[in-house]
Amino acid sequence: MVELNTVIFDILYLLAAVLFIMGIKKMSHPRTAVLGNYLGIFGMLLAAGVSILITLEHKSIENNLMLPIGIIIGAVFIGTMFGAMLFTRVKMTEMPQLVALFNGVGGLASVLVAAASLFAAEPDALHAEVLVAGGLSGLIGAVTFMGSGVAAGKLQELDFFKKQLPIPAIVRHFLNLAMLVACVWCVYAMIGDGNVLLYLLICVLGCVLGYTLTTPIGGADMPVVIALLNSYSGLAASATGFVVDQPVLIISGSLVGASGIILTSLMCKAMNRSLLSVLFGGGMAATYEEDDGVYATVKRTTAEDVALMVDFADRVVFVPGYGMAVAQAQNAVSDLAKMIEDRGATVEYAIHPVAGRMPGHMNVLLAEADVSYEQLRTLEDINPDFDEVDIAIVLGANDVVNPEARKEGTPISGMPILNVDEARQVVVIKRSLSAGYAGIANPLFAAENTSMLFGDGKAAIQDISTALKDL
Amino acid sequence: MKNPQKTIWVKWLGFGVMLWAGILVAQENLDTTTETTTESATESAAPIDVPESAPAEKVEAHESEAVEPTDEELAATSDEATSGFDLDRYEALMAGIAVFVVSVFVGFEVITKVPQTLHTPLMSGSNAISGITIVGAILVVADCMKTDKKIALFLAGIAIALAMVNVVGGFGVTHRMLSMFSSKKKKKAA
Numbered sequence: 001m002v003e004l005n006t007v008i009f010d011i012l013y014l015l016a017a018v019l020f021i022m023g024i025k026k027m028s029h030p031r032t033a034v035l036g037n038y039l040g041i042f043g044m045l046l047a048a049g050v051s052i053l054i055t056l057e058h059k060s061i062e063n064n065l066m067l068p069i070g071i072i073i074g075a076v077f078i079g080t081m082f083g084a085m086l087f088t089r090v091k092m093t094e095m096p097q098l099v100a101l102f103n104g105v106g107g108l109a110s111v112l113v114a115a116a117s118l119f120a121a122e123p124d125a126l127h128a129e130v131l132v133a134g135g136l137s138g139l140i141g142a143v144t145f146m147g148s149g150v151a152a153g154k155l156q157e158l159d160f161f162k163k164q165l166p167i168p169a170i171v172r173h174f175l176n177l178a179m180l181v182a183c184v185w186c187v188y189a190m191i192g193d194g195n196v197l198l199y200l201l202i203c204v205l206g207c208v209l210g211y212t213l214t215t216p217i218g219g220a221d222m223p224v225v226i227a228l229l230n231s232y233s234g235l236a237a238s239a240t241g242f243v244v245d246q247p248v249l250i251i252s253g254s255l256v257g258a259s260g261i262i263l264t265s266l267m268c269k270a271m272n273r274s275l276l277s278v279l280f281g282g283g284m285a286a287t288y289e290e291d292d293g294v295y296a297t298v299k300r301t302t303a304e305d306v307a308l309m310v311d312f313a314d315r316v317v318f319v320p321g322y323g324m325a326v327a328q329a330q331n332a333v334s335d336l337a338k339m340i341e342d343r344g345a346t347v348e349y350a351i352h353p354v355a356g357r358m359p360g361h362m363n364v365l366l367a368e369a370d371v372s373y374e375q376l377r378t379l380e381d382i383n384p385d386f387d388e389v390d391i392a393i394v395l396g397a398n399d400v401v402n403p404e405a406r407k408e409g410t411p412i413s414g415m416p417i418l419n420v421d422e423a424r425q426v427v428v429i430k431r432s433l434s435a436g437y438a439g440i441a442n443p444l445f446a447a448e449n450t451s452m453l454f455g456d457g458k459a460a461i462q463d464i465s466t467a468l469k470d471l
Numbered sequence: 472m473k474n475p476q477k478t479i480w481v482k483w484l485g486f487g488v489m490l491w492a493g494i495l496v497a498q499e500n501l502d503t504t505t506e507t508t509t510e511s512a513t514e515s516a517a518p519i520d521v522p523e524s525a526p527a528e529k530v531e532a533h534e535s536e537a538v539e540p541t542d543e544e545l546a547a548t549s550d551e552a553t554s555g556f557d558l559d560r561y562e563a564l565m566a567g568i569a570v571f572v573v574s575v576f577v578g579f580e581v582i583t584k585v586p587q588t589l590h591t592p593l594m595s596g597s598n599a600i601s602g603i604t605i606v607g608a609i610l611v612v613a614d615c616m617k618t619d620k621k622i623a624l625f626l627a628g629i630a631i632a633l634a635m636v637n638v639v640g641g642f643g644v645t646h647r648m649l650s651m652f653s654s655k656k657k658k659k660a661a
Contacts, residue, residue: 078635092651258578353587
């Protein structure tokens, strides 16, 4: 016999899941996205509130109410403090690390919930499906936790995470496979004799796996890794849903999983690489022969000349890359853009999907610098217009504007690029002529309509602004 | 669907998971003789309502595609294990897996419409949603009390704190980012 309360609680849980779906749906436009976030918060409050009510009703704690309630309230308080501290203190430039860190925390939470659930359960309640789900939760969660930790460390540029494993790639793949097989064996063994301590072994293997999988990946492949770990944190939550038998976890977890998978596939497509080559290739090797002859016709320019060019332009497009984030030049860019607009020209920003270190990285930085989202144009959106652009200012981007991608036989062949070379004039702001992540020369820098402005991104943009003011 | 490859990939993943889970349950039930298990009634109405929350009919089309092999699978495994098969558990598991598969498709439909500009807030927001593990963490506390497992209780406490970091931090940072996205018209009005 199902009690009425149970039904009400289940419906409320379902409502929370629906709120999450609606919340993400509202994310389809910047105007409604804030509301969408509130829907998510409301759904979460609802779900957590219902869980506390269910706990209060539980017969097993009637005699000893203080301990469980104390633990729940204390833990919620501590978690809230840490979470609030993180999100209020962190700078926008540190956003990739923070997102990676949150993924990891989510993964670890899944690991611990599954652990607590398995250890607390009566031995005869540990059915095969619960143990399989627990094993999945432990493995995926631990991989997410450790992988995100490594990713966050790399993004924070800690030296410890820059080290590469002294193991050849083939051996590494073999070891990874062996660890996966060991995890599957652990699950079978747990089903066999109900020894849940093997779960700990799965978690340890998962941590090692997370480390060995993420360590070789870096640089421009980071957006893929972060999106994938985001997906894993959801899948871990979903697996935990099977352990504790709660559909709301399964629904929400798989939503997050789907979101991460979509972002991962978008990022891979924007780099024209398969997911497997990102995960197991360990970065693009610079095997392509660099041809110094390419740069024979490079023209230098000065900030004053660029200011003059900009003064005559009707349509200016900024092309930001990771270099803009490194130089923290977004505010300088936004100031310059406003000056140009005040002179009657239109300003837009062409943003490549993999510019930066996480999906949407440039957009967030520019939004912080007060750039309106109507000015942020995507690759498909702006590419047909480049031949009408008077000046394209490339700031800290390299491979995503390399015309070599249209040719056969280069490491970036087939990768969709911004057609910056079609603009009437191109200004590239860069420290040197050094190659980008793909390790190949960029003929754009030597093109007839391109001039190079060497120097730090922020300083260069500020120099242009000063020069423009003096005109 | 814009991206057929993606769909097929997930379909096979779902199919694979179902196959494995089905075989495992069947095996275990062949080994052990009939056992009566008291199912927690929490499953109840939830899974059936999910497809209704799907925004487009398209989802339902995909869903039927995805579920079809499941039914064959279901029939195959139940033939294999007619003796001593625990139907309640089997149904609960299959319902859970159906919820999972359908939610993935709903997720695809909803998330493909999110523009590139909002991809970072989407990630941090969905990350906050994955903090839903807090539900599991809180519910486990009562189980721990029942069986009086101190270690499990301790783990559950840490899990609640971590999930809460995820929830508060995730939603908070998403809000911070989203409130920075502004349009020109709004600025002129201000």
